[in-house]
Structure formats: structure tokens, C-alpha cells
Amino acid sequence: MTTQLEQVYEPLNTKTAIELSKNLQLFDLHDELTAEEIGDGNLNLVFRILHIESGNSIIIKQALPYAKVVGDSWPLTLDRARIESESLQRTYQLVPKLTPKVYYNDPKLAVTIMDDLSHLIILRKGLIAGHQYPKLAKDIGTFLAHTLFFNSDYGMNQQEKKIQSSRFINPELCKITEDLVFTDPFFDHDTNNIEAELKSFVEHVIWADQPLKLEVAKLKKLFLTKAETLVHGDLHTGSIFVSQEETFVIDPEFAYYGPIGFDIGAFLANIILNYLSQDAHLSDQPQKKAEFRQYLLDVLTTTWTVFEQEFTSLWISYPQDAFMKVDGFLEQTLADIWKDTVGFAGCKVIRRMIGLAGVEDVESIKDSPARIAVKKQALTLGKHLILNRHELTTIDKLVKVVSSNA
Ligand code: SR1
Ligand code: MG
Incomplete structure (x- = not known):
């Protein structure tokens, strides 16, 4: 699956996160979506994309090219997003009830799209x-x-x-x-x-x-x-x-x-x-x-x-x-x-x-x-x-x- 965004890495914002999820046909083009950045960890951006009408939602997680906890003075590989995606997918094979399902990953964008667990x-x-x-x-x-x-x-x-x-x-x-x-x-x-x-x-x-x-x-x-x-x-x-x-x-x-x-x-x-x-x-x-x-x-x-x-x-x-x-x-x-x-x-x-x-x-x-x-x-x-x-x-x-x- 191709997207307009996958060629060049750039950090997502709420607007481009919504665009990405529509380009990937995770939602319909005309769906009314909201996006919220909810990441509270040390390293990444995490967007919750919600289709208001159905209540369906997904998580888009994106690695930043530096450690968020310190700032851009601490560069950090984007390959960690690929590793995270592949680890989640392997883990899902072994314990599907205990790990989120991955719907899409893009190593260039350093993005993983997965189940939204924010009801937990x-x-x-x-x-x-x-x-x-x-x-x-x-x-x-x-x-x-x-x-x-x-x-x-x-x-x-x-x-x-x-x-x-x-x-x-x-x-x-x-x-x-x-x-x-x-x-x-x-x-x-x-x-x-x-x-x-x-x-x-x-x-x-x-x-x-x-x-x-x-x-x-x-x-x-x-x-x-x-x-x-x-x-x-x-x-x-x-x-x-x-x-x-x-x-x-x-x-x-x-x-x-x-x-x-x-x-x-x-x-x-x-x-x-x-x-x-x-x-x-x-x-x-x-x-x-x-x-x-x-x-x-x-x-x-x-x-x-x-x-x-x-x-x-x-x-x-x-x-x-x-x-x-x-x-x-x-x-x-x-x-x-x-x-x-x-x-x-x-x-x-x-x-x-x-x-x-x-x-x-x-x-x-x-x-x-x-x-x-x-x-x-x-x-x-x-x-x-x-x-x-x-x-x-x-x-x-x-x-x-x-x-x-x-
Ligand atoms: C710079 S990252 C600091 C810590 O956050 C992560 O959760 C790891 O535990 C890491 O050591
Ligand atoms: Mg962590």
C-alpha cells in the first residue's frame, strides 16, 4: 500500500496523522475524524485517531529522530520503529490476547498503526x-x-x-x-x-x-x-x-x-x-x-x-x-x-x-x-x-x- 507521505520522513501532526489514516483507507475519505497527540513517554509521538460517528479508533505511533525526554541534542535511530512493529507482530503470533494488533507499519515514516487501547x-x-x-x-x-x-x-x-x-x-x-x-x-x-x-x-x-x-x-x-x-x-x-x-x-x-x-x-x-x-x-x-x-x-x-x-x-x-x-x-x-x-x-x-x-x-x-x-x-x-x-x-x-x- 502506498501513501503520499511515505517517501520522506517528517514528524506527524494531528492534521497529517488524519491524512495518513485516510490515505491508508483505515477510514473512509469523508469520515469526520479527530486526532489527539497522547504520548506521555520519553521517546515518541502517539496519535489517537477517532471516527466520531462510529466510535472506531486507532493509534498511530511515530518515532522521533531524537529522545523526546532530552531534546534534539540526543539523536536516536528511527529503526526502533521497525523493531517495535516487528516485535509486536511476532508477539501477536504468540500471545494475541496480550498484545495490540498492528495494522500497518512504515519504516521510512517510522510509523506503527495499531489497536487503540485507550479504554484501558x-x-x-x-x-x-x-x-x-x-x-x-x-x-x-x-x-x-x-x-x-x-x-x-x-x-x-x-x-x-x-x-x-x-x-x-x-x-x-x-x-x-x-x-x-x-x-x-x-x-x-x-x-x-x-x-x-x-x-x-x-x-x-x-x-x-x-x-x-x-x-x-x-x-x-x-x-x-x-x-x-x-x-x-x-x-x-x-x-x-x-x-x-x-x-x-x-x-x-x-x-x-x-x-x-x-x-x-x-x-x-x-x-x-x-x-x-x-x-x-x-x-x-x-x-x-x-x-x-x-x-x-x-x-x-x-x-x-x-x-x-x-x-x-x-x-x-x-x-x-x-x-x-x-x-x-x-x-x-x-x-x-x-x-x-x-x-x-x-x-x-x-x-x-x-x-x-x-x-x-x-x-x-x-x-x-x-x-x-x-x-x-x-x-x-x-x-x-x-x-x-x-x-x-x-x-x-x-x-x-x-x-x-x-
Ligand atoms: C532516554 S529514554 C529513558 C528511558 O525511557 C525508556 O522507557 C527506557 O526505560 C529508557 O531507559
Ligand atoms: Mg517505552
């Missing part, structure tokens, strides 16, 4: 408001098991996996993660964003700790080298839409071939950060705080448990390698995934407290001493996860550490 809420916002989502943990556990298994050498033809992995070489977005998650927060780097009251704590507890740095170096090496599966690459609670009935994972522009534990660790870390933040958000409602925090702990447990059960069942049903029937190999693989998960979760917790991009869960705490207290707890906990990941061998042990640190 971004999980981070729902959790900050103290809402519980009964299907969330089972859905995310299932999402993780199916996507991480079927894109790996365990669940995909091993030659096809090599070919597929070549389409997900994502050096610029990986570099953002290498810097902002694994490197910069552990040194006095100018990308960090540290509140004045926290600076000396960070100097002593994070930057001066050489054993911590050694463990982070090992985790960064895993991120750099362990090309196990196609990961989402940025699976925080801002990348998930939810309601009481539905769960959808969006935004895989950081997708690449990396360690299985990376996505799991990212999700658990963001649940942990919300858990810690509720100390402040629900400080005047102790009963609700206890109930909501128990819900979040259950999310941690159920997510991992469902992942482990599903991954095991897929391993038994669809083995791609003769060694997968050897006693002990599954158990060893799961133990390695879990250990990586805990370490990555620790890095993700720390980066959100002192790195370039914070999280609303914590930044929205208005009371400054309460916010600093949560950040200190998070830094202490993140460090504990990294240093003790070899001993924190079960989800129950992790949950105990989270609940006893807060």
Missing part, C-alpha cells in the same frame, strides 16, 4: 491510584513464558532463531539501557538525576561499594552477551495497559536478543517500586496500605510462579534440543533465569531512583522527607538484590526481603 489504563497509573488488577500477574506470567520461550533456542528452530535475531540488532536502544540502567547510576555521571538530600547516601551506599560494582559489571556483561531470546527490553509498568478483564503489553522498541531474566526482572522491579511508594501514598490509610501491599506481593509471587509453570510445560511439550530431555537441565535453566531476574531487578530499582528517568510512583510523592525515605529504601533493597541474588533462590525469599525492607 496504564498499569503504573492504576497502581499509583491503588487499584488492583486480578488478571495482571497470570497474564504477565503467561506473556513472559510464551514470548521468552518461543523466541529462544529452547522453543524456536535454532536456525530460524539466528535469522530472527539478526532482525533485532538494536544497538542504539541497547546503548541507552547499557548506560542508563547498568553504568551511569553506579558512577557520578552527569546523566544521573539525584536529589540533593540523597547525594551523600548514594556516594556511600552505591558509588563507594566496590563489591556492588563488581556484581553490576557481571550483570551488564549478561545484558551485553547473553543472547538467549527476544526480550521486550523495557517491560516496566508504563509499558502495560490494564483493566479488570484485560492486559496488553505495548512499546517493545527496546527489543533485542538478550537474557530471559531481563524482562522478568524489569516487571518485578517496577512492582517492587510501587510497593515501596505506597508507604507514602497510603500513609494515612494503614488498613488499605497493608491490603494493597499484600496484593503487590501476590503479584510478584504469581507472576513468577505462572512463568515457571508455563515455561516448564512449554519445555516439555515443544523441545527444540535433544538435551532438553536430560534430567536437571530444565531445573538448572530456571535457576539461572531466576538468579538473573533478581540481579536485573536490583539494577532496575536503583536506576529509577538516581538515573536519568525516574518513576512517577516515587516522584509523585510530594512530601520531600517521605520521598527521600522511599528512595533510600529502594536503593538499599536494589543493592541487596544484586549482592544476594545467589542466595535469594526462590520467589518466597525475594518476597520476604521486599516485605521486611519496607
Whole structure:
């Protein structure tokens, strides 16, 4: 399908976004449409196109050639839009109920057109408001098991996996993660964003700790080298839409071939950060705080448990390698995934407290001493996860550490 706009890249506006959707015959030429730019992330434009009469709507997402969060001084590849589109389409093959359908993508325009999910809420916002989502943990556990298994050498033809992995070489977005998650927060780097009251704590507890740095170096090496599966690459609670009935994972522009534990660790870390933040958000409602925090702990447990059960069942049903029937190999693989998960979760917790991009869960705490207290707890906990990941061998042990640190 050709469009008038596809030859030259230029950022869309509400008018050209409507034109594009009509040129693509996603709506009729004479339909009365509205367009709204609703992107609140760090990197892209997101337009919601609505046909007022029928209520039908679509999302047009367009990558900008720079990081929106910083400005045009930080150029960023448009190829991430292609990677996001292809990742969404692959994921839709595996878990169609948990990922939006892509209707069109144009690598030159850096555009992906997909289902509009704006009847749902971004999980981070729902959790900050103290809402519980009964299907969330089972859905995310299932999402993780199916996507991480079927894109790996365990669940995909091993030659096809090599070919597929070549389409997900994502050096610029990986570099953002290498810097902002694994490197910069552990040194006095100018990308960090540290509140004045926290600076000396960070100097002593994070930057001066050489054993911590050694463990982070090992985790960064895993991120750099362990090309196990196609990961989402940025699976925080801002990348998930939810309601009481539905769960959808969006935004895989950081997708690449990396360690299985990376996505799991990212999700658990963001649940942990919300858990810690509720100390402040629900400080005047102790009963609700206890109930909501128990819900979040259950999310941690159920997510991992469902992942482990599903991954095991897929391993038994669809083995791609003769060694997968050897006693002990599954158990060893799961133990390695879990250990990586805990370490990555620790890095993700720390980066959100002192790195370039914070999280609303914590930044929205208005009371400054309460916010600093949560950040200190998070830094202490993140460090504990990294240093003790070899001993924190079960989800129950992790949950105990989270609940006893807060
Ligand atoms: C410059 S991008 C900052 C962060 O936003 C994304 O969601 C990723 O987490 C990235 O590290
Ligand atoms: Mg994102």
C-alpha cells in the first residue's frame, strides 16, 4: 500500500496523522475524524485517531529522530520503529490476547498503526491510584513464558532463531539501557538525576561499594552477551495497559536478543517500586496500605510462579534440543533465569531512583522527607538484590526481603 507521505520522513501532526489514516483507507475519505497527540513517554509521538460517528479508533505511533525526554541534542535511530512493529507482530503470533494488533507499519515514516487501547489504563497509573488488577500477574506470567520461550533456542528452530535475531540488532536502544540502567547510576555521571538530600547516601551506599560494582559489571556483561531470546527490553509498568478483564503489553522498541531474566526482572522491579511508594501514598490509610501491599506481593509471587509453570510445560511439550530431555537441565535453566531476574531487578530499582528517568510512583510523592525515605529504601533493597541474588533462590525469599525492607 502506498501513501503520499511515505517517501520522506517528517514528524506527524494531528492534521497529517488524519491524512495518513485516510490515505491508508483505515477510514473512509469523508469520515469526520479527530486526532489527539497522547504520548506521555520519553521517546515518541502517539496519535489517537477517532471516527466520531462510529466510535472506531486507532493509534498511530511515530518515532522521533531524537529522545523526546532530552531534546534534539540526543539523536536516536528511527529503526526502533521497525523493531517495535516487528516485535509486536511476532508477539501477536504468540500471545494475541496480550498484545495490540498492528495494522500497518512504515519504516521510512517510522510509523506503527495499531489497536487503540485507550479504554484501558496504564498499569503504573492504576497502581499509583491503588487499584488492583486480578488478571495482571497470570497474564504477565503467561506473556513472559510464551514470548521468552518461543523466541529462544529452547522453543524456536535454532536456525530460524539466528535469522530472527539478526532482525533485532538494536544497538542504539541497547546503548541507552547499557548506560542508563547498568553504568551511569553506579558512577557520578552527569546523566544521573539525584536529589540533593540523597547525594551523600548514594556516594556511600552505591558509588563507594566496590563489591556492588563488581556484581553490576557481571550483570551488564549478561545484558551485553547473553543472547538467549527476544526480550521486550523495557517491560516496566508504563509499558502495560490494564483493566479488570484485560492486559496488553505495548512499546517493545527496546527489543533485542538478550537474557530471559531481563524482562522478568524489569516487571518485578517496577512492582517492587510501587510497593515501596505506597508507604507514602497510603500513609494515612494503614488498613488499605497493608491490603494493597499484600496484593503487590501476590503479584510478584504469581507472576513468577505462572512463568515457571508455563515455561516448564512449554519445555516439555515443544523441545527444540535433544538435551532438553536430560534430567536437571530444565531445573538448572530456571535457576539461572531466576538468579538473573533478581540481579536485573536490583539494577532496575536503583536506576529509577538516581538515573536519568525516574518513576512517577516515587516522584509523585510530594512530601520531600517521605520521598527521600522511599528512595533510600529502594536503593538499599536494589543493592541487596544484586549482592544476594545467589542466595535469594526462590520467589518466597525475594518476597520476604521486599516485605521486611519496607
Ligand atoms: C532516554 S529514554 C529513558 C528511558 O525511557 C525508556 O522507557 C527506557 O526505560 C529508557 O531507559
Ligand atoms: Mg517505552
